[in-house]
Amino acid sequence: MICPKCGEEFEGVCLNCTNLDELIWLDNFIVITCPKCGSFKLEGKWRTLDFEDVIDYLISKNVRIHPELEIKEILISYNPFTITFKGEISKVDVEIVKQPKLKILKETCTKCSRESGGYYESILQLRADKRKLEKEEIEKVNEIINEILRAEKDNQKAFITKIVERKEGIDYYFGGRNIGKKVSRKIVNEFGAEIKESKTISGRVDGRDLYRFTYLVRLPSYKNGDVVKDDGKICIVTNAKIKKAVDIKTKQNVTLKNPKLLARKEEIKRGVVVESDEYVVELINLENNEVVFAEKNAEVKTGEEIFILELGNKFYIIPKELLNESR
Template identity: 30%
Template sequence: MSSGDFCPRCGDPVPEREEPLPGMPRDRDAVLCDSCYFEDFDLVDAPERIEVRVCAQCGAIHKGNRWVDVGAKDYTDVAIEEVTEALGVHLQAEDVRWGVEPEQVDQNTIRMHCTFSGFVRDTHVEETVMVPVMISRQTCKRCGRIAGGYYSSIVQIRAEDREPTKEEAERAVEIAESYIAEREATGDRNAFISEITDSGEGPNIKISTNQMGGGVAKHVVRELGGSFEEYPTLVTEDGDGNEVYRVTYAVRLPKFTPGDVIDPEDDGGPVLVRSVRGNLKGVRITDGTEYEARFEEGDAPEARRLGTVEDAEETTVVTVEDENAVQVLDPETFESKTIARPTYFDEDAATTPVLKSRAGLHILPEEAVEKSDE
């Protein structure tokens, strides 16, 4: 623009301004004088109102096309963020400064008083706008599914030829809850347990997705031993015609548990079970040597259960005969009996825990019995 041009609206002279560089857009209002320019000038472009969709159950907010966990007890910060994203500042403004002062009108309404200032055409301008933010309480997809009992997989906790112990059942549920909680902590809103029931034979855990059901089953087996199998059932088709399956993960805990005393069919003598992770491991209670089931025997060998460490009774040590034998009192008849002396037996002990079973009388490790009493 050259010197001597006049404002097309009022006829006043317009100061000379720099021409835009080649290829840059031309400001159509550049021909106006400052007075006419600022008559229609808006420093801030603000919406009349903003609606924030909030889940009344979990507190998540809806952003874009998805629900997002924010962990907020009140939504003032959320309202400030939404208003900040919605406001637009004039492109010609320089050195812009702004501030927001929220006013809580009621539980579902926050008035956002926004003050902006900056320089346009070397002139200081300031503008204040008020944007009401309405909190719309709804139910997110996740909470709706939980309320409706939705699930895609079931993890069944069972045991081989027995019922899971109370400790096993409780631990399996803890493992499931911990696994799902870890997934939730990463922001996975598809992670939830919809129901846990007791079938009488063990817990049934209904989980949101098949992938997470498989993850829970793997973690349970990894800690408690045993194995699991998958049984898919076709339930429906999705909108694209893909088959949707619900999967049952049948976890089968081992036949024996740590603390059991068993008699394998190998003529090596009874074994105190210490671990059932992978293959069964323990210690021979006749001599104290380590025992490990062979790979071909699977989770556990063919064996009969003689009792557990909880069945142990404290009895008097009469005398140590030699490195292989010790004489103790029978806890039932109080007769003196010579029995095998395992390497873990303390020769200076006045008493020792023993287990009397169909296989005879055997000394158990002191620490194993003490652990069972805890």
């Protein structure tokens, strides 16, 4: 093609007559960030991103490039804010440097303003059945909560409003209903707990009822190694999470249906067999050297080490191998 302006021959655009600076057109850069959590607002949505990613995003939105110019590389530097475009036009390598204005505006994000306003949609009531919560259980639950909040970082309702310690357990207040739901499901999977969901009306917006959801999560009374009675059988819990236990008489595995706690793992004593007949085993309780007589619910040998279970006034023997795994 011949340039009508200068008469030179060219392909694409005539570089004699083109101001390179005009091949790229861009807006000022406005970054909106939350001073509390550092998230960024992009197209009306709050997101957790790195500042560099925000600039990359704004470049893709703010910059218009001449169709004949093929961009090969974009370099960004700050202080002052400079964007260098490297590319090719009319078979010539060009470099165009732009210094747009970069404005950083502060605005409290939805999540932070909800959080500071005490907003919550769900309560998780963590309890343990017929006992107190244990330190490790609380730690595990905190881990689960942190994991879920991390995974939901762009969810504007993924936060804890408050944690209230009560005599009977701990109440966690969550911004979103789904957070309460997800956390309680995860706890159920982890501990084999029971869950009860209920809701109350918390207000009305635009003629619509708003609800608050309560998830009552009760951890089982028994743990691995505890003794329970289920379906008439005395069993040692082997996996509380999936309700597995072993019958101390038959040594067979059972799935617990409606177990009742008989004794804690800590209450089971170590003993040694002195002698035994068809019905009774004479034992020495190794923890206090007392002699006890137990029902012969399993085969034993004289001198064998064994565990002793005391229920009411009766003693039972627990073969060693049944407890080894969970002790």
